[in-house]
Amino acid sequence: MRTRPRWPALAATAALMLAAAACSQEEAPPTAGEGPAATTTCASKGDLTMWERSGGNKQMVDMLVEAWNTKNPDCKIKLTYIPHTEMVGKIAQGIASGEVPDLMGMDLIYAPQFEKAQQLVDLTDRLKDWSELKTASKGHMTVATYQNRLFGVPLYADVSALFYNKDLFSRAGLDPTKPPTSLGELRSYADKISALGGDIKGYYLPGNCAGCNIFTVGPLMWASGAKIEAAGPGDEPLVGDGVKQVLQFTRDMVKSGNVHAGDRTENGETFHLQFGSGKVGMMGTGNFNITLAREQNPTMKFGIALLPGMAPNSSASFIGGDLVVVPKGSKRVNDAVNVMKFLLSDEVQVEVYAKALNLTTRSDMVDNKYFKAEPLVQDVAKALTVGRTPYTLTFFEQINSPQGPWLKLLQRAYYSEDNLDTVIADGKKEMKAIAAQS
Structure with a gap:
């Protein structure tokens, strides 16, 4: 059964912790073209750690992680759910202490706050030429961008x-x-x-x-x-x-x-x-x-x-849902980027998202055999064309x-x-x- 999205709650103390974390670290800007060309497989061996908020679309996230792990047994994702109300503070604490996951799911609505605080890895030069981004959910891509720099891609969409x-x-x-x-x-x-x-x-x-x-x-x-x-x-x-x-x-x-x-x-x-x-x-x-x-x-x-x-x-x-992003301090940026490439791939969009009757995060993937067999999903997918995200x-x-x-x-x-x-x-x-x- 799909779990309902819990409506976000963010403690004032967590916001202060985020500000404190922002002041605690400074890193050099990314080098243009840094990292190897992205693939949908491992860049290195060893388990990847991922955090995701509780109360979102757990069923979808679990399926995506399982699909990655099946294809990539040498660098499986170890997924940890963090209570939604604790997620912002947990991330801020981790960045300040250097104890961060390799990648994480983030309620898209809070992405600009973290982007401004320079707490996410700038992925612009790694992702800018991806053709998949041309049809990625506009609401997600809007909040994944800060001052013309890109920090993530859609993980799942709710409309x-x-x-x-x-x-x-x-x-x-x-x-x-x-x-x-x-x-x-x-x-x-x-x-x-x-x-x-x-x-x-x-x-x-x-x-x-x-x-x-x-x-x-x-x-x-x-x-x-x-x-x-x-x-x-x-x-x-x-x-x-x-x-x-x-x-x-x-x-x-x-x-x-x-x-x-x-x-x-x-x-x-x-x-x-x-x-x-x-x-x-x-x-x-x-x-x-x-x-x-x-x-x-x-x-x-x-x-x-x-x-x-x-x-x-x-x-x-x-348009709501989550982004997949990389926190500052991640030691597996290349692998995290490959996970993003995997999520946006034609195969995953159709055989994982659509097969489970979840919205695809690319608009050009809506015309698929699974949605054709389920008119209600086709109807709700139309909302992506008129959707927005504050x-x-x-x-x-x-x-x-x-x-x-x-x-x-x-x-x-x-x-x-x-x-x-x-x-x-x-x-x-x-x-x-x-x-x-x-």
């Missing part, structure tokens, strides 16, 4: 999309082959599904989970032409009419009774179980929910569409913190009568102040 219950569509008199293509349609469809009564609701909003909301409500704003986070000092957050329009949409959904009352306390712990309950008509969630929903509710018929914006046929998605050095503080301005803004919009212009102005002020400190 957000609109899952809809075809059984409830039919019961509500809706065409199960025609999901909503705008937020106006989504509201209209939700009204009809909620009218079925009982414990059935047309939509789902996670009321106490910052990460769930950037994954599923953030794209509604992007699709409506808005920008959310401040990229850095002086950058303006919460820009565009789409911010207020989506906040009004969500407030109306709550007021109209289109979401369960219990949604208000959802902190992410049970987010992955909501759609498979069969009691939710439509929900923004991730590709991981295909397998989970089928295991949870085998007879339920459902479809997947892109998350819409205000205008008809507008759409967006959050790029900021203060993502946790602005967006993912349970006490941060993003969740405060949403909760005021969902559950209060506060003027939305005031709500947005307050959020904007707090986000700008956080970004100014970066």
